[in-house]
Amino acid sequence: MATRQTQFLARSLLTPAVGLLFVWMIVPLALTLYFSTLHYSLLDPGSEAFIGLENFRYFLTDPAFLASLQNTLVLVGSVLALTILLGIPLALLLDQPVIGRNFVRLMVIAPFFVMPTVSALVWKNLLMHPVSGLFAWLASLFHLTPIDWFNDVPLFAVILIVAWQWLPFATLILLTALQSLDEEQKEAAEMDGASAVSTFIYITLPHLARPITVVILIETIFLLTVFAEIYVTTGGGPGLSTTNIAFLIYSQALIQFDVGSASAGGLVAVVIANIVAFFLVRIVGRNLEA
Amino acid sequence: MARMATRRRVVISTIGAWFFGFLIFFPILWMVLASFKTELEAFAIPPSFLFFQWTTENYATVQERSDYFHHAMNSIIIAGGSTLIALLIAIPAAWSMAFSPTKRTKDILLWMLSTKMMPPVGVLVPIYLIFKTFGLLDSRVGLVFILCLGNLPIVIWMLFTYFKEIPRDILEAARMDGATIGRELVYVLTPMAIPGLASTLLLNLILAWNEAFWTLNLSTSNAAPLTTFIASYSSPEGLFWAKLSAASTLAIAPILVLGWFSQKQLVRGLTFGAVK
Numbered sequence: 001m002a003t004r005q006t007q008f009l010a011r012s013l014l015t016p017a018v019g020l021l022f023v024w025m026i027v028p029l030a031l032t033l034y035f036s037t038l039h040y041s042l043l044d045p046g047s048e049a050f051i052g053l054e055n056f057r058y059f060l061t062d063p064a065f066l067a068s069l070q071n072t073l074v075l076v077g078s079v080l081a082l083t084i085l086l087g088i089p090l091a092l093l094l095d096q097p098v099i100g101r102n103f104v105r106l107m108v109i110a111p112f113f114v115m116p117t118v119s120a121l122v123w124k125n126l127l128m129h130p131v132s133g134l135f136a137w138l139a140s141l142f143h144l145t146p147i148d149w150f151n152d153v154p155l156f157a158v159i160l161i162v163a164w165q166w167l168p169f170a171t172l173i174l175l176t177a178l179q180s181l182d183e184e185q186k187e188a189a190e191m192d193g194a195s196a197v198s199t200f201i202y203i204t205l206p207h208l209a210r211p212i213t214v215v216i217l218i219e220t221i222f223l224l225t226v227f228a229e230i231y232v233t234t235g236g237g238p239g240l241s242t243t244n245i246a247f248l249i250y251s252q253a254l255i256q257f258d259v260g261s262a263s264a265g266g267l268v269a270v271v272i273a274n275i276v277a278f279f280l281v282r283i284v285g286r287n288l289e290a
Numbered sequence: 291m292a293r294m295a296t297r298r299r300v301v302i303s304t305i306g307a308w309f310f311g312f313l314i315f316f317p318i319l320w321m322v323l324a325s326f327k328t329e330l331e332a333f334a335i336p337p338s339f340l341f342f343q344w345t346t347e348n349y350a351t352v353q354e355r356s357d358y359f360h361h362a363m364n365s366i367i368i369a370g371g372s373t374l375i376a377l378l379i380a381i382p383a384a385w386s387m388a389f390s391p392t393k394r395t396k397d398i399l400l401w402m403l404s405t406k407m408m409p410p411v412g413v414l415v416p417i418y419l420i421f422k423t424f425g426l427l428d429s430r431v432g433l434v435f436i437l438c439l440g441n442l443p444i445v446i447w448m449l450f451t452y453f454k455e456i457p458r459d460i461l462e463a464a465r466m467d468g469a470t471i472g473r474e475l476v477y478v479l480t481p482m483a484i485p486g487l488a489s490t491l492l493l494n495l496i497l498a499w500n501e502a503f504w505t506l507n508l509s510t511s512n513a514a515p516l517t518t519f520i521a522s523y524s525s526p527e528g529l530f531w532a533k534l535s536a537a538s539t540l541a542i543a544p545i546l547v548l549g550w551f552s553q554k555q556l557v558r559g560l561t562f563g564a565v566k
Binding site for chain 2: 177
Protein backbone atom coordinates (compact mmCIF):
# COMPACT_ATOMS: atom_id res chain seq x y z
CA MET A 1 0.00 0.00 0.00
CA ALA A 2 2.56 2.48 1.21
CA THR A 3 4.86 1.59 -1.64
CA ARG A 4 2.22 2.19 -4.24
CA GLN A 5 1.40 5.49 -2.63
CA THR A 6 5.08 6.44 -2.61
CA GLN A 7 5.41 5.48 -6.23
CA PHE A 8 2.43 7.56 -7.18
CA LEU A 9 3.83 10.50 -5.27
CA ALA A 10 7.25 10.06 -6.85
CA ARG A 11 5.74 10.05 -10.29
CA SER A 12 3.66 13.12 -9.69
CA LEU A 13 6.70 14.97 -8.37
CA LEU A 14 8.58 14.13 -11.52
CA THR A 15 5.82 15.04 -13.94
CA PRO A 16 6.12 18.86 -14.00
CA ALA A 17 9.83 18.77 -14.83
CA VAL A 18 9.46 16.08 -17.47
CA GLY A 19 6.43 17.77 -18.99
CA LEU A 20 8.05 21.19 -19.19
CA LEU A 21 11.26 19.86 -20.69
CA PHE A 22 9.28 17.79 -23.14
CA VAL A 23 7.30 20.80 -24.34
CA TRP A 24 10.47 22.89 -24.37
CA MET A 25 12.15 20.34 -26.57
CA ILE A 26 9.30 19.33 -28.88
CA VAL A 27 7.37 22.50 -29.63
CA PRO A 28 10.19 24.75 -30.86
CA LEU A 29 11.81 21.88 -32.71
CA ALA A 30 8.57 20.94 -34.43
CA LEU A 31 8.02 24.58 -35.38
CA THR A 32 11.56 24.83 -36.74
CA LEU A 33 10.90 21.72 -38.79
CA TYR A 34 7.62 23.19 -40.04
CA PHE A 35 9.07 26.61 -40.91
CA SER A 36 11.98 24.96 -42.69
CA THR A 37 9.59 23.66 -45.34
CA LEU A 38 7.98 27.06 -45.95
CA HIS A 39 8.83 30.03 -48.01
CA TYR A 40 8.50 32.41 -45.08
CA SER A 41 9.98 35.88 -44.94
CA LEU A 42 9.08 38.42 -42.27
CA LEU A 43 9.60 41.15 -44.87
CA ASP A 44 6.93 39.63 -47.04
CA PRO A 45 4.16 38.55 -44.66
CA GLY A 46 1.24 36.56 -46.00
CA SER A 47 3.24 34.92 -48.74
CA GLU A 48 4.00 31.73 -46.80
CA ALA A 49 3.94 28.70 -49.02
CA PHE A 50 5.06 25.09 -48.75
CA ILE A 51 8.24 24.58 -50.74
CA GLY A 52 9.45 21.21 -49.48
CA LEU A 53 13.17 20.89 -49.12
CA GLU A 54 13.96 24.03 -51.08
CA ASN A 55 15.23 25.87 -47.98
CA PHE A 56 17.66 23.06 -47.22
CA ARG A 57 18.90 23.10 -50.78
CA TYR A 58 19.31 26.86 -50.54
CA PHE A 59 21.01 26.79 -47.14
CA LEU A 60 23.35 23.90 -47.85
CA THR A 61 24.46 25.18 -51.27
CA ASP A 62 24.86 28.76 -50.09
CA PRO A 63 28.60 29.56 -50.21
CA ALA A 64 28.09 31.24 -46.84
CA PHE A 65 27.18 27.87 -45.36
CA LEU A 66 30.42 26.20 -46.42
CA ALA A 67 32.42 29.19 -45.22
CA SER A 68 30.66 29.23 -41.87
CA LEU A 69 30.93 25.47 -41.48
CA GLN A 70 34.64 25.76 -42.04
CA ASN A 71 34.90 28.65 -39.56
CA THR A 72 32.91 26.66 -37.01
CA LEU A 73 35.22 23.67 -37.34
CA VAL A 74 38.37 25.80 -37.18
CA LEU A 75 37.04 27.69 -34.16
CA VAL A 76 35.99 24.57 -32.26
CA GLY A 77 39.14 22.64 -33.19
CA SER A 78 41.57 25.44 -32.33
CA VAL A 79 39.93 26.30 -29.03
CA LEU A 80 39.87 22.63 -28.05
CA ALA A 81 43.53 22.21 -28.96
CA LEU A 82 44.57 25.38 -27.14
CA THR A 83 42.60 24.71 -23.98
CA ILE A 84 43.71 21.10 -23.67
CA LEU A 85 47.35 21.54 -24.69
CA LEU A 86 47.68 24.46 -22.28
CA GLY A 87 45.32 23.02 -19.70
CA ILE A 88 47.29 19.81 -19.11
CA PRO A 89 50.61 21.48 -18.20
CA LEU A 90 48.76 24.12 -16.20
CA ALA A 91 46.84 21.50 -14.23
CA LEU A 92 50.06 19.53 -13.64
CA LEU A 93 51.71 22.71 -12.39
CA LEU A 94 48.86 23.52 -10.01
CA ASP A 95 48.95 19.94 -8.74
CA GLN A 96 52.53 20.55 -7.52
CA PRO A 97 53.26 21.89 -4.07
CA VAL A 98 52.79 25.59 -4.76
CA ILE A 99 52.91 28.30 -2.11
CA GLY A 100 49.60 30.16 -2.19
CA ARG A 101 47.99 27.57 -4.44
CA ASN A 102 44.44 28.59 -3.55
CA PHE A 103 45.09 32.14 -4.66
CA VAL A 104 46.68 31.00 -7.92
CA ARG A 105 43.65 28.79 -8.51
CA LEU A 106 41.39 31.81 -8.10
CA MET A 107 43.36 33.76 -10.69
CA VAL A 108 43.28 30.86 -13.14
CA ILE A 109 39.54 30.18 -12.80
CA ALA A 110 38.48 33.85 -12.96
CA PRO A 111 38.04 34.24 -16.76
CA PHE A 112 35.34 31.58 -16.75
CA PHE A 113 33.11 33.81 -14.62
CA VAL A 114 33.40 36.87 -16.83
CA MET A 115 30.35 37.37 -19.02
CA PRO A 116 31.14 36.81 -22.72
CA THR A 117 30.27 40.34 -23.79
CA VAL A 118 32.70 41.79 -21.24
CA SER A 119 35.61 39.51 -22.13
CA ALA A 120 35.11 40.08 -25.83
CA LEU A 121 35.04 43.88 -25.49
CA VAL A 122 37.96 44.04 -23.08
CA TRP A 123 40.10 41.95 -25.43
CA LYS A 124 38.95 43.82 -28.50
CA ASN A 125 39.61 47.29 -27.11
CA LEU A 126 42.03 47.26 -24.23
CA LEU A 127 44.28 44.48 -25.51
CA MET A 128 43.88 44.03 -29.25
CA HIS A 129 43.23 47.57 -30.47
CA PRO A 130 45.74 48.12 -33.32
CA VAL A 131 46.83 51.54 -32.04
CA SER A 132 46.09 51.90 -28.36
CA GLY A 133 45.85 48.30 -27.26
CA LEU A 134 48.37 46.74 -24.92
CA PHE A 135 49.48 44.22 -27.55
CA ALA A 136 50.24 47.02 -30.01
CA TRP A 137 52.39 48.69 -27.38
CA LEU A 138 54.20 45.41 -26.60
CA ALA A 139 54.87 44.93 -30.31
CA SER A 140 56.29 48.43 -30.58
CA LEU A 141 58.66 47.67 -27.70
CA PHE A 142 60.19 44.97 -29.87
CA HIS A 143 60.08 47.20 -32.96
CA LEU A 144 57.47 44.99 -34.57
CA THR A 145 54.51 46.17 -36.58
CA PRO A 146 51.42 45.88 -34.40
CA ILE A 147 48.90 43.33 -35.63
CA ASP A 148 45.53 44.67 -36.65
CA TRP A 149 43.88 41.66 -35.05
CA PHE A 150 40.32 42.01 -36.27
CA ASN A 151 41.28 42.88 -39.83
CA ASP A 152 44.36 40.74 -40.46
CA VAL A 153 43.55 37.63 -38.45
CA PRO A 154 39.93 38.06 -37.34
CA LEU A 155 39.12 34.40 -36.76
CA PHE A 156 42.33 33.87 -34.81
CA ALA A 157 41.46 36.87 -32.64
CA VAL A 158 38.07 35.36 -31.84
CA ILE A 159 39.74 31.99 -31.16
CA LEU A 160 42.13 33.62 -28.66
CA ILE A 161 39.27 35.27 -26.77
CA VAL A 162 37.19 32.10 -26.60
CA ALA A 163 40.22 29.98 -25.65
CA TRP A 164 40.95 32.39 -22.80
CA GLN A 165 37.39 31.91 -21.53
CA TRP A 166 37.53 28.11 -21.69
CA LEU A 167 41.09 27.44 -20.53
CA PRO A 168 40.00 27.71 -16.87
CA PHE A 169 37.28 25.13 -17.43
CA ALA A 170 39.69 22.58 -18.96
CA THR A 171 42.32 23.28 -16.31
CA LEU A 172 39.91 22.99 -13.42
CA ILE A 173 38.48 19.68 -14.59
CA LEU A 174 41.90 18.19 -15.34
CA LEU A 175 43.16 19.41 -11.96
CA THR A 176 40.22 17.82 -10.19
CA ALA A 177 40.98 14.57 -11.96
CA LEU A 178 44.68 14.78 -11.12
CA GLN A 179 43.89 15.26 -7.46
CA SER A 180 41.94 12.03 -7.42
CA LEU A 181 44.93 10.17 -8.84
CA ASP A 182 46.33 7.69 -6.38
CA GLU A 183 49.55 9.20 -5.02
CA GLU A 184 50.86 5.80 -3.97
CA GLN A 185 50.83 4.56 -7.52
CA LYS A 186 52.96 7.48 -8.61
CA GLU A 187 55.30 7.08 -5.66
CA ALA A 188 55.70 3.38 -6.36
CA ALA A 189 56.62 4.17 -9.94
CA GLU A 190 59.16 6.72 -8.78
CA MET A 191 60.63 4.20 -6.31
CA ASP A 192 61.05 1.75 -9.15
CA GLY A 193 63.13 4.37 -10.89
CA ALA A 194 60.57 5.56 -13.43
CA SER A 195 61.46 8.98 -14.77
CA ALA A 196 59.04 11.88 -14.45
CA VAL A 197 58.34 11.63 -18.16
CA SER A 198 57.44 7.95 -18.15
CA THR A 199 55.37 8.38 -14.98
CA PHE A 200 53.46 11.04 -16.87
CA ILE A 201 53.02 8.94 -20.01
CA TYR A 202 52.16 5.62 -18.39
CA ILE A 203 50.28 6.67 -15.27
CA THR A 204 49.08 10.26 -15.38
CA LEU A 205 48.03 10.49 -19.02
CA PRO A 206 45.91 7.29 -19.04
CA HIS A 207 44.23 8.56 -15.87
CA LEU A 208 43.45 11.82 -17.67
CA ALA A 209 42.01 10.13 -20.76
CA ARG A 210 38.46 10.18 -19.48
CA PRO A 211 38.40 13.75 -18.14
CA ILE A 212 40.00 14.93 -21.38
CA THR A 213 37.22 13.23 -23.33
CA VAL A 214 34.64 14.88 -21.12
CA VAL A 215 36.27 18.29 -21.58
CA ILE A 216 36.34 17.81 -25.35
CA LEU A 217 32.69 16.82 -25.54
CA ILE A 218 31.33 19.51 -23.21
CA GLU A 219 33.43 22.28 -24.72
CA THR A 220 32.37 21.17 -28.20
CA ILE A 221 28.70 21.47 -27.28
CA PHE A 222 29.21 25.04 -26.12
CA LEU A 223 31.78 26.04 -28.75
CA LEU A 224 29.57 24.96 -31.64
CA THR A 225 27.28 27.84 -30.75
CA VAL A 226 29.73 30.61 -29.85
CA PHE A 227 27.73 33.75 -30.46
CA ALA A 228 28.22 36.73 -28.14
CA GLU A 229 31.97 36.95 -28.76
CA ILE A 230 31.40 37.28 -32.51
CA TYR A 231 28.37 39.53 -32.10
CA VAL A 232 30.25 42.23 -30.16
CA THR A 233 33.65 42.04 -31.86
CA THR A 234 33.37 41.44 -35.59
CA GLY A 235 29.69 40.98 -36.38
CA GLY A 236 30.73 37.99 -38.46
CA GLY A 237 33.09 39.95 -40.67
CA PRO A 238 35.09 41.16 -42.38
CA GLY A 239 33.12 39.48 -45.12
CA LEU A 240 32.27 36.07 -43.75
CA SER A 241 35.63 35.46 -42.12
CA THR A 242 34.30 35.09 -38.57
CA THR A 243 30.76 33.91 -39.33
CA ASN A 244 30.11 30.55 -37.72
CA ILE A 245 26.96 28.52 -38.19
CA ALA A 246 25.26 30.02 -35.15
CA PHE A 247 25.96 33.53 -36.37
CA LEU A 248 24.88 32.71 -39.92
CA ILE A 249 21.52 31.44 -38.71
CA TYR A 250 21.11 34.49 -36.49
CA SER A 251 21.81 36.86 -39.37
CA GLN A 252 19.43 35.04 -41.69
CA ALA A 253 16.67 35.08 -39.12
CA LEU A 254 16.99 38.46 -37.44
CA ILE A 255 18.82 40.55 -40.04
CA GLN A 256 17.51 39.19 -43.33
CA PHE A 257 14.24 37.97 -41.78
CA ASP A 258 14.34 34.79 -43.85
CA VAL A 259 12.54 32.48 -41.41
CA GLY A 260 12.43 29.46 -43.71
CA SER A 261 16.10 29.36 -44.54
CA ALA A 262 17.16 30.14 -40.97
CA SER A 263 14.98 27.27 -39.74
CA ALA A 264 16.63 24.89 -42.18
CA GLY A 265 19.98 26.10 -40.88
CA GLY A 266 18.80 25.62 -37.31
CA LEU A 267 18.01 21.97 -38.02
CA VAL A 268 21.45 21.51 -39.55
CA ALA A 269 22.96 22.92 -36.34
CA VAL A 270 20.82 20.55 -34.24
CA VAL A 271 22.02 17.57 -36.26
CA ILE A 272 25.68 18.55 -35.89
CA ALA A 273 25.29 19.08 -32.14
CA ASN A 274 23.48 15.77 -31.75
CA ILE A 275 26.38 13.84 -33.22
CA VAL A 276 28.58 15.18 -30.42
CA ALA A 277 25.86 14.85 -27.80
CA PHE A 278 25.41 11.18 -28.64
CA PHE A 279 28.93 10.38 -27.47
CA LEU A 280 28.73 12.60 -24.41
CA VAL A 281 25.46 11.05 -23.26
CA ARG A 282 26.96 7.58 -23.63
CA ILE A 283 29.95 8.46 -21.46
CA VAL A 284 27.81 10.07 -18.78
CA GLY A 285 25.41 7.13 -18.92
CA ARG A 286 28.19 4.62 -18.39
CA ASN A 287 29.29 6.60 -15.38
CA LEU A 288 25.77 6.59 -13.98
CA GLU A 289 25.83 2.82 -13.72
CA ALA A 290 29.22 2.63 -12.05
CA MET B 291 69.59 15.90 -0.30
CA ALA B 292 65.99 14.89 -0.84
CA ARG B 293 64.80 17.88 1.11
CA MET B 294 66.92 20.20 -1.00
CA ALA B 295 65.38 18.79 -4.16
CA THR B 296 61.89 19.18 -2.76
CA ARG B 297 62.49 22.74 -1.74
CA ARG B 298 63.83 23.61 -5.16
CA ARG B 299 60.81 21.96 -6.69
CA VAL B 300 58.48 24.03 -4.54
CA VAL B 301 60.26 27.24 -5.50
CA ILE B 302 60.20 26.45 -9.21
CA SER B 303 56.59 25.33 -9.32
CA THR B 304 55.53 28.29 -7.17
CA ILE B 305 57.20 30.76 -9.50
CA GLY B 306 55.76 28.99 -12.54
CA ALA B 307 52.24 28.77 -11.17
CA TRP B 308 52.17 32.42 -10.07
CA PHE B 309 53.55 33.54 -13.40
CA PHE B 310 50.97 31.70 -15.49
CA GLY B 311 48.17 32.44 -13.04
CA PHE B 312 48.98 36.14 -13.28
CA LEU B 313 49.14 35.94 -17.06
CA ILE B 314 45.67 34.40 -17.26
CA PHE B 315 44.22 36.85 -14.78
CA PHE B 316 45.91 39.85 -16.39
CA PRO B 317 43.12 40.93 -18.81
CA ILE B 318 40.73 41.24 -15.86
CA LEU B 319 43.29 43.16 -13.81
CA TRP B 320 44.01 45.43 -16.77
CA MET B 321 40.31 46.15 -17.12
CA VAL B 322 39.98 47.01 -13.42
CA LEU B 323 43.00 49.33 -13.68
CA ALA B 324 41.54 51.01 -16.76
CA SER B 325 38.33 51.66 -14.86
CA PHE B 326 40.28 53.94 -12.49
CA LYS B 327 41.95 55.93 -15.27
CA THR B 328 40.70 58.96 -17.13
CA GLU B 329 39.53 58.29 -20.67
CA LEU B 330 42.72 59.89 -21.98
CA GLU B 331 44.96 57.72 -19.86
CA ALA B 332 43.06 54.56 -20.68
CA PHE B 333 43.81 55.24 -24.31
CA ALA B 334 47.38 56.44 -23.83
CA ILE B 335 50.47 54.88 -25.39
CA PRO B 336 52.70 53.97 -23.67
CA PRO B 337 50.19 52.74 -21.10
CA SER B 338 50.64 53.55 -17.44
CA PHE B 339 50.42 50.54 -15.16
CA LEU B 340 50.11 51.86 -11.64
CA PHE B 341 51.41 55.42 -11.65
CA PHE B 342 48.51 57.32 -13.06
CA GLN B 343 46.02 59.72 -11.58
CA TRP B 344 43.65 57.30 -9.88
CA THR B 345 40.09 58.44 -10.20
CA THR B 346 36.70 57.01 -9.32
CA GLU B 347 35.06 59.40 -11.75
CA ASN B 348 34.06 56.59 -14.14
CA TYR B 349 32.17 54.78 -11.42
CA ALA B 350 30.39 57.98 -10.54
CA THR B 351 29.47 58.51 -14.18
CA VAL B 352 28.25 54.95 -14.55
CA GLN B 353 26.17 55.32 -11.40
CA GLU B 354 24.74 58.65 -12.46
CA ARG B 355 23.46 57.06 -15.61
CA SER B 356 20.49 55.55 -13.85
CA ASP B 357 20.11 53.05 -16.66
CA TYR B 358 23.06 51.10 -15.29
CA PHE B 359 21.01 50.27 -12.22
CA HIS B 360 18.06 49.48 -14.38
CA HIS B 361 20.10 46.86 -16.24
CA ALA B 362 21.76 45.54 -13.09
CA MET B 363 18.30 45.14 -11.60
CA ASN B 364 17.21 43.26 -14.73
CA SER B 365 20.18 40.93 -14.34
CA ILE B 366 19.29 40.27 -10.72
CA ILE B 367 15.62 39.63 -11.51
CA ILE B 368 16.31 37.45 -14.54
CA ALA B 369 19.15 35.40 -13.05
CA GLY B 370 17.53 35.14 -9.61
CA GLY B 371 14.02 34.50 -10.88
CA SER B 372 14.97 31.85 -13.39
CA THR B 373 17.16 30.05 -10.85
CA LEU B 374 14.51 30.04 -8.13
CA ILE B 375 11.77 28.78 -10.42
CA ALA B 376 14.09 26.12 -11.81
CA LEU B 377 14.85 24.98 -8.25
CA LEU B 378 11.15 24.79 -7.39
CA ILE B 379 10.52 22.51 -10.36
CA ALA B 380 13.75 20.55 -10.01
CA ILE B 381 13.73 19.74 -6.29
CA PRO B 382 10.69 17.42 -6.39
CA ALA B 383 11.88 15.81 -9.61
CA ALA B 384 15.40 15.15 -8.37
CA TRP B 385 14.07 13.98 -5.02
CA SER B 386 11.77 11.52 -6.70
CA MET B 387 14.47 10.12 -8.99
CA ALA B 388 17.05 9.85 -6.23
CA PHE B 389 14.84 8.15 -3.66
CA SER B 390 12.22 6.28 -5.67
CA PRO B 391 14.16 5.31 -8.76
CA THR B 392 12.42 3.17 -11.34
CA LYS B 393 13.74 1.25 -14.29
CA ARG B 394 13.35 4.30 -16.43
CA THR B 395 15.10 6.80 -14.15
CA LYS B 396 18.41 6.52 -15.95
CA ASP B 397 16.77 7.04 -19.34
CA ILE B 398 14.87 10.06 -18.07
CA LEU B 399 18.05 11.59 -16.67
CA LEU B 400 19.95 11.08 -19.91
CA TRP B 401 17.05 12.41 -21.92
CA MET B 402 17.00 15.56 -19.75
CA LEU B 403 20.71 15.93 -20.35
CA SER B 404 20.22 15.64 -24.07
CA THR B 405 17.73 18.53 -24.09
CA LYS B 406 20.54 20.72 -22.72
CA MET B 407 22.60 19.82 -25.75
CA MET B 408 20.19 21.20 -28.25
CA PRO B 409 21.93 24.28 -29.64
CA PRO B 410 19.83 27.36 -28.77
CA VAL B 411 20.32 28.68 -32.28
CA GLY B 412 18.38 25.66 -33.55
CA VAL B 413 15.21 26.99 -31.98
CA LEU B 414 15.95 30.71 -32.23
CA VAL B 415 13.42 31.26 -35.01
CA PRO B 416 10.35 29.71 -33.37
CA ILE B 417 11.18 31.15 -29.95
CA TYR B 418 11.61 34.60 -31.45
CA LEU B 419 8.30 34.33 -33.31
CA ILE B 420 6.46 32.95 -30.29
CA PHE B 421 7.83 35.80 -28.19
CA LYS B 422 6.82 38.28 -30.86
CA THR B 423 3.29 36.88 -31.05
CA PHE B 424 2.76 36.99 -27.31
CA GLY B 425 4.48 40.33 -26.80
CA LEU B 426 7.27 38.76 -24.77
CA LEU B 427 10.13 40.34 -26.71
CA ASP B 428 12.21 42.55 -24.45
CA SER B 429 10.29 41.42 -21.38
CA ARG B 430 11.79 40.12 -18.17
CA VAL B 431 9.11 37.46 -17.84
CA GLY B 432 10.08 35.97 -21.17
CA LEU B 433 13.77 35.85 -20.32
CA VAL B 434 13.11 34.34 -16.89
CA PHE B 435 11.07 31.66 -18.59
CA ILE B 436 13.66 30.84 -21.27
CA LEU B 437 16.67 30.81 -18.95
CA CYS B 438 14.75 28.72 -16.43
CA LEU B 439 13.99 26.05 -19.02
CA GLY B 440 17.48 26.26 -20.45
CA ASN B 441 19.13 25.58 -17.11
CA LEU B 442 16.54 23.15 -15.74
CA PRO B 443 18.44 20.01 -16.90
CA ILE B 444 21.61 21.14 -15.13
CA VAL B 445 19.69 21.98 -11.96
CA ILE B 446 17.99 18.59 -11.90
CA TRP B 447 21.24 16.79 -12.56
CA MET B 448 23.17 18.58 -9.87
CA LEU B 449 20.44 18.09 -7.28
CA PHE B 450 20.14 14.44 -8.27
CA THR B 451 23.85 13.78 -7.70
CA TYR B 452 23.67 15.52 -4.32
CA PHE B 453 20.49 13.76 -3.19
CA LYS B 454 21.96 10.45 -4.26
CA GLU B 455 24.68 10.89 -1.66
CA ILE B 456 22.28 11.27 1.25
CA PRO B 457 22.40 7.98 3.14
CA ARG B 458 19.16 6.13 2.66
CA ASP B 459 19.40 4.44 6.06
CA ILE B 460 18.51 7.72 7.67
CA LEU B 461 15.35 8.01 5.61
CA GLU B 462 14.39 4.46 6.42
CA ALA B 463 14.97 5.09 10.11
CA ALA B 464 12.72 8.12 9.90
CA ARG B 465 10.08 6.06 8.14
CA MET B 466 10.29 3.37 10.79
CA ASP B 467 9.71 6.02 13.41
CA GLY B 468 6.50 6.83 11.61
CA ALA B 469 7.49 10.02 9.82
CA THR B 470 5.21 10.91 6.96
CA ILE B 471 6.68 11.83 3.62
CA GLY B 472 6.04 15.47 4.30
CA ARG B 473 7.84 15.36 7.61
CA GLU B 474 10.61 13.33 6.08
CA LEU B 475 11.07 16.02 3.49
CA VAL B 476 11.07 18.91 5.93
CA TYR B 477 12.95 17.55 8.91
CA VAL B 478 15.31 14.95 7.47
CA LEU B 479 15.97 15.56 3.83
CA THR B 480 16.06 19.34 3.67
CA PRO B 481 18.76 19.93 6.31
CA MET B 482 20.97 17.32 4.68
CA ALA B 483 20.36 18.70 1.23
CA ILE B 484 21.11 22.33 2.02
CA PRO B 485 24.80 22.28 0.98
CA GLY B 486 23.88 20.69 -2.35
CA LEU B 487 20.99 23.12 -2.82
CA ALA B 488 23.26 26.06 -2.09
CA SER B 489 25.87 25.07 -4.62
CA THR B 490 23.27 24.33 -7.26
CA LEU B 491 21.74 27.74 -6.64
CA LEU B 492 25.13 29.42 -6.89
CA LEU B 493 26.25 27.74 -10.09
CA ASN B 494 22.98 28.47 -11.83
CA LEU B 495 22.97 32.09 -10.74
CA ILE B 496 26.37 32.37 -12.41
CA LEU B 497 25.26 30.62 -15.59
CA ALA B 498 22.10 32.71 -15.87
CA TRP B 499 23.92 35.97 -15.06
CA ASN B 500 26.42 35.37 -17.86
CA GLU B 501 24.00 33.91 -20.41
CA ALA B 502 24.55 35.82 -23.63
CA PHE B 503 22.61 34.17 -26.42
CA TRP B 504 18.99 34.56 -25.43
CA THR B 505 19.56 37.81 -23.58
CA LEU B 506 21.22 39.39 -26.63
CA ASN B 507 18.58 38.14 -29.03
CA LEU B 508 15.43 38.64 -27.00
CA SER B 509 16.08 41.90 -25.20
CA THR B 510 16.98 45.37 -26.41
CA SER B 511 16.45 47.98 -23.72
CA ASN B 512 13.59 47.57 -21.30
CA ALA B 513 14.41 44.07 -20.10
CA ALA B 514 18.07 44.13 -21.11
CA PRO B 515 20.35 42.66 -18.45
CA LEU B 516 24.01 43.61 -18.09
CA THR B 517 25.15 41.30 -20.89
CA THR B 518 23.10 43.25 -23.41
CA PHE B 519 23.93 46.59 -21.79
CA ILE B 520 27.69 45.95 -22.03
CA ALA B 521 27.28 44.77 -25.63
CA SER B 522 25.96 48.24 -26.48
CA TYR B 523 29.48 49.54 -25.83
CA SER B 524 30.63 47.72 -28.95
CA SER B 525 29.17 50.40 -31.19
CA PRO B 526 31.72 52.98 -32.41
CA GLU B 527 30.13 55.87 -30.54
CA GLY B 528 30.58 53.89 -27.34
CA LEU B 529 34.35 54.03 -27.49
CA PHE B 530 34.82 55.01 -23.87
CA TRP B 531 37.29 52.51 -22.53
CA ALA B 532 37.43 53.74 -18.97
CA LYS B 533 33.66 53.82 -18.65
CA LEU B 534 33.31 50.48 -20.39
CA SER B 535 35.83 49.12 -17.89
CA ALA B 536 34.01 50.57 -14.91
CA ALA B 537 30.65 49.22 -16.08
CA SER B 538 32.25 45.84 -16.81
CA THR B 539 33.99 45.68 -13.44
CA LEU B 540 30.69 46.34 -11.68
CA ALA B 541 28.98 43.73 -13.87
CA ILE B 542 31.42 40.91 -13.17
CA ALA B 543 32.45 41.67 -9.59
CA PRO B 544 29.52 40.03 -7.78
CA ILE B 545 29.63 36.94 -9.96
CA LEU B 546 33.41 36.61 -9.64
CA VAL B 547 32.99 36.49 -5.86
CA LEU B 548 30.19 33.92 -6.05
CA GLY B 549 32.19 31.94 -8.60
CA TRP B 550 35.24 31.76 -6.41
CA PHE B 551 33.11 30.28 -3.66
CA SER B 552 31.60 27.66 -5.91
CA GLN B 553 34.59 26.49 -7.93
CA LYS B 554 34.53 22.98 -6.49
CA GLN B 555 30.88 22.49 -7.38
CA LEU B 556 31.47 23.92 -10.79
CA VAL B 557 33.30 20.81 -11.96
CA ARG B 558 30.55 18.58 -10.75
CA GLY B 559 27.75 20.69 -12.14
CA LEU B 560 29.21 21.18 -15.57
CA THR B 561 30.43 17.64 -16.14
CA PHE B 562 27.16 16.07 -14.96
CA GLY B 563 29.08 14.01 -12.42
CA ALA B 564 31.35 12.49 -15.07
CA VAL B 565 34.44 13.89 -13.37
CA LYS B 566 34.78 13.82 -9.60
